[in-house]
């Protein structure tokens with residue numbers, strides 16, 4: 001706005017350009033002075049080498065620009081930074097561990113944005129064991145939060161492969177899922193309270209540790225999953241659970257996906273709430289992972305599908321392994337399962353989980369691939385897989401399917417790798433064709449095109465294709481109400 005006013009007032013000649021650029025330099029200098037005053041100049045990074053890691057995502061697929069990266073240490077400092085940016089009409093991009101999958105934390109190319117890194121706001125403010133809650137700052141890594149809960153003899157159950165680097169602020173802002181959703185829910189279900197810096201710099205302190213609170217709209221839910229487009233999350237009150245004392249882990253070989261769904265039902269029946277995770281792994285996904293990580297075990301070679309089953313119990317001396325073995329034996333007898341093994345030690349359980357947790361990294365080492373993070377009603381998954389495989393094989397002959405995911409949540413990582421002999425980069429040119437086939441089928445089966453990774457900049461156009469006009473209107477109205485100047489993470493989600 002300011003720029004166009006200046007252009008009109010001074011015309012378009014060389015003098016106008018000089019005046020415009022000195023005007024822009026003034027704005028930058030004023031903003032820089034306010035940022036320095038807010039957080040101290042040592043926490044305002046502007047040198048290209050210093051800010052480069054914040055300007056690209058972890059997979060190197062998205063690249064952007066920013067005039068500065070600011071690292072506040074308190075909520076008050078975040079508020080000062082936001083106010084300074086709002087006054088200067090400068091976009092703001094919140095960043096946690098930068099492990100997001102959809103480019104949400106990367107500023108746009110050519111942007112003059114200020115990136116706010118929450119990394120220094122990493123304190124555990126309080127653990128309330130009697131209330132089974134903890135209050136943590138947004139920049140605390142997920143693993144630090146898990147460790148603090150464990151130190152109090154409790155469990156924070158959110159768990160995902162990036163937990164050493166991702167932060168609670170990022171987890172809430174993407175409504176992260178992971179491997180315990182079947183039992184404990186997404187980040188949304190694990191959050192009781194939240195503290196947010198709003199687009200105008202005001203702080204909303206909603207840090208309530210209540211399990212019942214029907215006092216109007218549940219505002220925290222607006223900010224969870226908003227990917228930094230509605231406010232900057234600075235702290236949260238999280239739910240804690242009794243720590244598991246007994247654990248049992250099994251690996252089962254299956255003929256097809258309907259058999260995996262039968263096994264899931266049987267495990268729910270046999271284990272109830274003690275069933276924590278149920279992961280589906282295709283034979284090709286396992287083979288790829290073992291090719292990249294040959295030291296990993298190959299417990300049941302040569303089957304088309306596998307399920308990794310995790311059961312936990314907080315009661316000491318629980319006959320959990322026996323219950324799991326019994327359920328597996330019954331499934332073997334029924335013919336649902338072709339073969340199965342139960343881990344005999346914590347190390348064996350860890351190595352079974354390593355097979356699952358290294359698939360994404362194995363794919364990265366294998367080369368670029370076309371990824372889909374989708375969810376479907378569990379009952380619709382077999383038909384979806386059949387129809388998608390038929391359509392994709394016709395459109396892109398020879399492609400390799402790398403299918404795995406959180407079957408218990410109906411969430412598949414439905415990834416497509418280049419046919420043998422085709423350069424992965426060449427194969428990536430087919431992404432739009434593959435996305436259309438996969439996402440149209442997902443929509444036809446009542447599913448979601450983003451189960452747990454969010455929208456970011458990657459799926460923005462897909463969102464407008466698959467959300468109804470009414471839903472998009474509602475989302476835009478919320479955005480306009482909370483961020484009228486559209487400065488919070490522009491170009492993301494909407």
Ligand SMILES: Cc1cc2nc3c(=O)[nH]c(=O)nc-3n(C[C@H](O)[C@H](O)[C@H](O)COP(=O)(O)OP(=O)(O)OC[C@H]3O[C@@H](n4cnc5c(N)ncnc54)[C@H](O)[C@@H]3O)c2cc1C
Nearest residue numbers: 096097098099100104167169170171173176177178228233
């Ligand atoms: C190996 C690997 C495995 C993964 N597995 C899973 C998985 O199983 N399940 C899953 O859900 N995700 C998974 N992810 C994705 C990713 O780890 C999660 O999305 C995570 O929650 C992002 O946290 P982060 O701190 O890295 O956020 P970032 O990547 O820094 O940011 C993500 C988004 O949140 C916004 N944001 C960050 N912090 C704040 C804040 N304080 N306030 C407001 N907005 C903010 C950013 O602007 C951006 O839009 C995985 C990623 C990797 C690399």
